[in-house]
Amino acid sequence: MKRDVVVTGIGLVSCAGEGIEAHLAAFASKAAPRTDAETFAPYPVHPVVPLTFDAQIPKKSDQRQMEPWQRLGVYAAGLALDSTGVKNDPAFKAALQLVVAAGGGERDYAVDGAILSGLREAADPGAFLNERLLNDLRPTLFLAQLSNLLAGNISIVHGVTGASRTFMGEEACGVDALRIAHARVASGQIDTIMVGSSYNAERPDVMVVHELGGFLAKPVYRPVFERHEDNGGFVLGSAAAFLVLEAAEHAASRGARALARLMPVANDRVTRAPGTVSASLTRLIGEAGVARPDVVLSGATGLADLAAEELAGIRAAFPEADIRATGDLVGHPMEVAAPFGAALAAALCAAGSASEVAVTSVGHRRGEGVIRVLAA
Amino acid sequence: MAQSRSSSTHDAQGRPLVAVTGLGIVTSLGQGASENWEALTAGRSGIRAIRRFPTEGLRTRIAGTVDFLDTDPLVAPLLSERFATVAADEAVAQSGIGASFPGALFVAVPPVEMEWPQREALAAAAGSNEGAITYSELQRAAASRRFDSWHDLFIFGTVADRLADRFGTKGSPISLSTACSSGATAIQLGVEAIRRGEMDAALCIGTDGSVNPESLIRFSLLSALSTQNDPPEAASKPFSKNRDGFVMGEGAAALVLESAESARARGADILGYVLGCGEKGDGFHRTRSSPDGAPVIAAMRAALSDAGVEPEAIDHVNAHGTSTPENDKMEALGCSAVFGERVARLPISSNKSMIGHTLTAAGAIEAVVSLLTIRNGRIPPTINYAVPDPALMLDVVDRTRDVRISRVLSNSFGFGGQNTCLVLGDEP
Numbered sequence: 001m002k003r004d005v006v007v008t009g010i011g012l013v014s015c016a017g018e019g020i021e022a023h024l025a026a027f028a029s030k031a032a033p034r035t036d037a038e039t040f041a042p043y044p045v046h047p048v049v050p051l052t053f054d055a056q057i058p059k060k061s062d063q064r065q066m067e068p069w070q071r072l073g074v075y076a077a078g079l080a081l082d083s084t085g086v087k088n089d090p091a092f093k094a095a096l097q098l099v100v101a102a103g104g105g106e107r108d109y110a111v112d113g114a115i116l117s118g119l120r121e122a123a124d125p126g127a128f129l130n131e132r133l134l135n136d137l138r139p140t141l142f143l144a145q146l147s148n149l150l151a152g153n154i155s156i157v158h159g160v161t162g163a164s165r166t167f168m169g170e171e172a173c174g175v176d177a178l179r180i181a182h183a184r185v186a187s188g189q190i191d192t193i194m195v196g197s198s199y200n201a202e203r204p205d206v207m208v209v210h211e212l213g214g215f216l217a218k219p220v221y222r223p224v225f226e227r228h229e230d231n232g233g234f235v236l237g238s239a240a241a242f243l244v245l246e247a248a249e250h251a252a253s254r255g256a257r258a259l260a261r262l263m264p265v266a267n268d269r270v271t272r273a274p275g276t277v278s279a280s281l282t283r284l285i286g287e288a289g290v291a292r293p294d295v296v297l298s299g300a301t302g303l304a305d306l307a308a309e310e311l312a313g314i315r316a317a318f319p320e321a322d323i324r325a326t327g328d329l330v331g332h333p334m335e336v337a338a339p340f341g342a343a344l345a346a347a348l349c350a351a352g353s354a355s356e357v358a359v360t361s362v363g364h365r366r367g368e369g370v371i372r373v374l375a376a
Numbered sequence: 377m378a379q380s381r382s383s384s385t386h387d388a389q390g391r392p393l394v395a396v397t398g399l400g401i402v403t404s405l406g407q408g409a410s411e412n413w414e415a416l417t418a419g420r421s422g423i424r425a426i427r428r429f430p431t432e433g434l435r436t437r438i439a440g441t442v443d444f445l446d447t448d449p450l451v452a453p454l455l456s457e458r459f460a461t462v463a464a465d466e467a468v469a470q471s472g473i474g475a476s477f478p479g480a481l482f483v484a485v486p487p488v489e490m491e492w493p494q495r496e497a498l499a500a501a502a503g504s505n506e507g508a509i510t511y512s513e514l515q516r517a518a519a520s521r522r523f524d525s526w527h528d529l530f531i532f533g534t535v536a537d538r539l540a541d542r543f544g545t546k547g548s549p550i551s552l553s554t555a556c557s558s559g560a561t562a563i564q565l566g567v568e569a570i571r572r573g574e575m576d577a578a579l580c581i582g583t584d585g586s587v588n589p590e591s592l593i594r595f596s597l598l599s600a601l602s603t604q605n606d607p608p609e610a611a612s613k614p615f616s617k618n619r620d621g622f623v624m625g626e627g628a629a630a631l632v633l634e635s636a637e638s639a640r641a642r643g644a645d646i647l648g649y650v651l652g653c654g655e656k657g658d659g660f661h662r663t664r665s666s667p668d669g670a671p672v673i674a675a676m677r678a679a680l681s682d683a684g685v686e687p688e689a690i691d692h693v694n695a696h697g698t699s700t701p702e703n704d705k706m707e708a709l710g711c712s713a714v715f716g717e718r719v720a721r722l723p724i725s726s727n728k729s730m731i732g733h734t735l736t737a738a739g740a741i742e743a744v745v746s747l748l749t750i751r752n753g754r755i756p757p758t759i760n761y762a763v764p765d766p767a768l769m770l771d772v773v774d775r776t777r778d779v780r781i782s783r784v785l786s787n788s789f790g791f792g793g794q795n796t797c798l799v800l801g802d803e804p
Contacts, residue, residue, distance in 0.1 A: 148553045211515050
């Protein structure tokens with residue numbers, strides 16, 4: 001069985017705002033994204049706009065049990081359900097499957113700092129570490145750290161209880177989540193699924209991990225394709241993106257509007273050597289069947305060598321393509337990059353601004369992907 | 377109702393049958409299927425006092441660590457990779473499928489993050505001997521470029537990436553988590569991909585090497601762990617009245633899944649089949665099941681339905697059986713609802729009584745043990761079942777039992793409302 005898969009809901013939050021209109025406006029304006037170069041200096045970040053969490057997470061107790069990456073994700077998932085028109089449809093949500101692309105949760109920075117300070121003088125460092133962790137870690141912090149608990153919180157807050165799976169692995173897992181979600185619906189294994197991801201960039205621990213290896217751009221934001229010095233780098237962005245996918249016939253039977261069509265996702269993981277990413281991307285553009293894209297939304301991280309390969313790979317297939325970096329709208333939201341690109345592509349199609357959009361992804365360490373979105 | 381089209385290569389729904397042609401396992405009991413099977417059927421425990429790090433001041437000081445394999449540095453992602461490699465080496469060799477694996481990799485891995493020894497090293501390298509240390513110091517040390525190799529160590533995709541390189545799997549490898557049902561989900565993803573006809577084979581792995589101070593303390597703070605440290609081997613006692621929590625365990629298991637058609641065509645030895653997979657989300661609470669057990673029941677029924685079998689066709693339940701008061705009660709409730717009165721005569725056993733709760737790996741490890749159970753006609757015991765919980769009404773296998781087993785239901789449940797069940801069988 002091969003069925004058409006349509007997007008019937010979109011939920012977006014980022015530095016550009018919340019919802020479809022805010023992101024279409026940001027795309028149209030071509031203005032530089034809102035950036036904070038002070039709080040985490042020398043690392044600039046694209047902070048998420050202030051959100052009224054009560055609007056999507058009514059219970060304060062639920063909000064307290066989550067760290068920011070989970071709140072952003074649950075919020076965006078709620079927007080997607082609203083956009084699908086199923087927020088108050090328990091039966092739809094009870095059958096709705098979920099694939100989430102996620103990293104891990106956050107640290108308690110004060111506790112970590114105090115422990116590291118105390119360890120310097122501790123007579124018995126092992127015992128000191130045990131004692132401090134036992135006394136200072138909030139028991140519920142663990143649940144805010146577990147990768148699968150974004151999905152868990154979406155189930156609890158929104159009643160999405162088909163079943164959830166969480167994919168991990170930076171940029172590539174966002175592409176994999178879309179690929180598997182599409183394949184399950186297209187093959188008839190399931191009828192409906194919500195797919196998406198969430199990332200909080202405003203946390204100092206991820207800056208440690210990505211400073212290792214020298215992957216971060218400093219000290220200010222520059223457009224993604226203009227970061228040449230010292231091989232560029234990424235500016236992390238807080239963002240969340242969710243899409244509701246449905247078999248076309250399922251959406252039609254309940255009278256839901258198809259915002260766009262999602263086509264089978266093509267992705268791979270080639271050994272990184274000069275030229276391999278470029279060749280992989282060109283091949284995947286062919287596999288994805290990209291024909292006449294009105295725009296190519298590139299998830300380029302900002303690393304100059306990979307961006308050059310990505311552009312070359314796209315140009316080899318479409319010399320004249322209009323290529324826009326989603327990093328210039330929302331920064332680099334890691335696992336969210338591909339779902340964000342797919343959601344924006346669907347929004348452009350739904351608005352009549354495009355009839356075909358290609359989304360490209362080249363992970364900062366691994367993975368290449370191409371997502372093709374068509375007007376419904 | 378579709379007409380039954382069951383054959384030697386396709387199931388009653390006309391989907392490719394999924395055969396298992398290779399198994400690999402490593403736990404605290406040893407390395408390889410034969411060592412583990414011998415220990416499991418002898419009722420031996422792999423739970424012992426933790427020697428890997430100081431346990432002074434901890435309420436729980438025991439675990440089922442894999443002490444005969446180590447890594448440098450000794451961190452969860454490297455240990456998880458090592459265990460996975462050992463298990464997959466065994467599975468791939470047994471399958472005879474070749475050095476370049478002709479399908480995708482689905483690997484359940486524990487969440488990854490920088491660990492304390494690395495944080496301490498960065499703090500020391502920042503060179504400030506007075507004043508409070510903050511993440512700014514760690515960032516400054518990271519910018520020294522001396523520690524760059526740790527980037528790959530502490531991002532989520534690396535374990536799968538290295539496994540994909542080693543085994544030559546095709547396409548983008550998938551790293552996944554569904555908490556304590558992750559291992560079963562890895563198998564489910566492989567089954568679904570083969571049924572869709574995307575590939576003829578899949579390498580499915582669950583691995584976990586995260587017994588370290590902070591992981592242990594996190595579970596301890598949720599009151600999830602047994603605190604009966606002495607003697608260690610008696611702490612994990614699923615379905616017992618005096619059960620008081622789970623014991624953390626480590627290990628990995630790997631399964632080579634193949635379409636039955638492709639396995640037969642190349643003359644592979646078929647070790648069993650994954651006949652059905654079922655799952656159901658639970659939105660009740662972050663760590664507790666819906667009190668009526670509905671999602672657990674739905675997941676078991678979904679697995680049976682996917683396998684196209686009635687409850688009567690199940691000969692044995694390989695339980696999730698964590699030894700926590702909550703899990704074992706809910707699992708018994710679920711089994712009672714699904715199997716009715718027969719639950720009192722349906723042998724159920726928990727491997728966790730001997731190897732502890734291997735967390736991310738558990739679903740895969742227990743699927744491998746289920747297949748060994750079928751092949752050997754022998755059910756490994758639930759040890760430490762000295763004080764049965766009279767409320768549960770189960771036929772808990774407290775001594776190794778020899779009985780013909782054709783189909784096993786293997787349960788996995790996890791935090792975050794994760795419920796995944798598998799039906800494994802000897803024949804379609």
